[in-house]
Amino acid sequence: MAITGFYIAVGVAICLVVAQLLEKPYPSPHGNDPMTVQYLERGGWKMVFRASAGNGKSVYDAWTKGTDTTTTKPVDMARSYSSHFREANLYYRWSSLNIKYVKFALYKDNLETAYIVFNGDGSTNTNWFNKTRVLESSWSDLTPDATYNIFSVIGDNRNLRNFFINRKYAGCSGDIGHFVVSDGPKGSCAMDVHVRHPQFVYSDMNSADVWERKQFQRADYLAIYVKI
Numbered sequence: 001m002a003i004t005g006f007y008i009a010v011g012v013a014i015c016l017v018v019a020q021l022l023e024k025p026y027p028s029p030h031g032n033d034p035m036t037v038q039y040l041e042r043g044g045w046k047m048v049f050r051a052s053a054g055n056g057k058s059v060y061d062a063w064t065k066g067t068d069t070t071t072t073k074p075v076d077m078a079r080s081y082s083s084h085f086r087e088a089n090l091y092y093r094w095s096s097l098n099i100k101y102v103k104f105a106l107y108k109d110n111l112e113t114a115y116i117v118f119n120g121d122g123s124t125n126t127n128w129f130n131k132t133r134v135l136e137s138s139w140s141d142l143t144p145d146a147t148y149n150i151f152s153v154i155g156d157n158r159n160l161r162n163f164f165i166n167r168k169y170a171g172c173s174g175d176i177g178h179f180v181v182s183d184g185p186k187g188s189c190a191m192d193v194h195v196r197h198p199q200f201v202y203s204d205m206n207s208a209d210v211w212e213r214k215q216f217q218r219a220d221y222l223a224i225y226v227k228i
C-alpha cells in the first residue's frame, strides 16, 4: 500500500513539472478571457449593434428594422449563436444622437480582426456606411479615393450581399472586394455559399482580394459602435 502511494506521489509530481514546462513564460497574446464589451467600449465608443454569424437571422433586417434582435447588450465576445443585438429604438434616435464617429468591426476567435471608422456627422442609420465617410481602416487600401462598384448597407441585395464593400464584378472568378455579409443562400459565387447564414466574409490580407482565391475568413461577430 505504502509503495502504491509512493508511485502515485511521484506520478503527480511528474505531471506538475510537465505542466509547468508546457506553460509559456509570458501571458497569452490573445488574452485568456473573452474580450469584454466594456473593454471594447473604452475611449467612449458605445456598442449599438452586434450580429452573430450562423444564427439564421438576417443582419440587414436586424440593423434596419430590429427584426429578431434582442435589446440586451452582450457582455463579452465568447463565441455563441445568440440573437443579434440592437440598441433599443436605435433607428428613431440615430439622427438626434449627434453621432460623430461610427466604428464597424469584425471579431474572430476573440480578436478584433478588421475595422473601419466612419465620419458619422449628419448621417442616417444607413448612409454612414459610405466610402466618402471612411476615416481609417485596418485594410490599408480601403480609402475614400479607392475604386468600388458597391459600398453600402443594402449592397447587392439581389444576392443577399449586404454591408458589401466590393471593388469590381467580373463574373465570380474575377470579383474583388473587402467584405460582405452573406445574409442568406441566394448568390452562387463562392462568397455566397456557406453551410449556415449569415456569414461575415472578409479579406484576410491588408487589402481587397479576389473572392475566389479564398484568402477570406469568416468572422464570428460584426459589431457597430458609435461615438458622440
Ligand SMILES: *[C@@H]1O[C@H](CO)[C@@H](O)[C@H](O)[C@H]1NC(C)=O
Binding pocket: 130, 131, 132, 151, 152
Ligand atoms: C455616398 O455618399 C455620397 C455623398 O453624400 C453620395 O453622393 C453617394 O450616393 C453615397 N453612396 C451610396 C452608395 O449611397
